[in-house]
Amino acid sequence: MTMIVEDIVKLLLGLVPYLNAGTMTLIIDLAFERLGFKIAKREFKRKPLSSLFWGVCLVFISSIVALIIQTRLSGLEPFLIFLILFATYLALTQV
Helix, strand or coil: CCHHHHHHHHHHHHHHHHHHHHHHHCCCCCCHHHCCCCCCHHHHHHCHHHHHHHHHHHHHHHHHHHHHHHCCCCCCCCHHHHHHHHHHHHHHHHH
């Protein structure tokens, strides 16, 4: 039974870098929205190429930033990085 729990914990900890990239996407999306760049369904129907471009930019920028953060903070555990990113996201949504 403990072997199964250990495997589940290892699997969840292995997913943390993907959570970090997703959290960076949320933070950058929030920053884009504050700058006036919002990708909404209505805008996508009006300007599909522009919306697609900004969506790809969002994914690209967040992936690069997540990679930079994880390599710069490689001495820290990925879960600790996730907590820092999540706290940043919560702080930005409260402002």
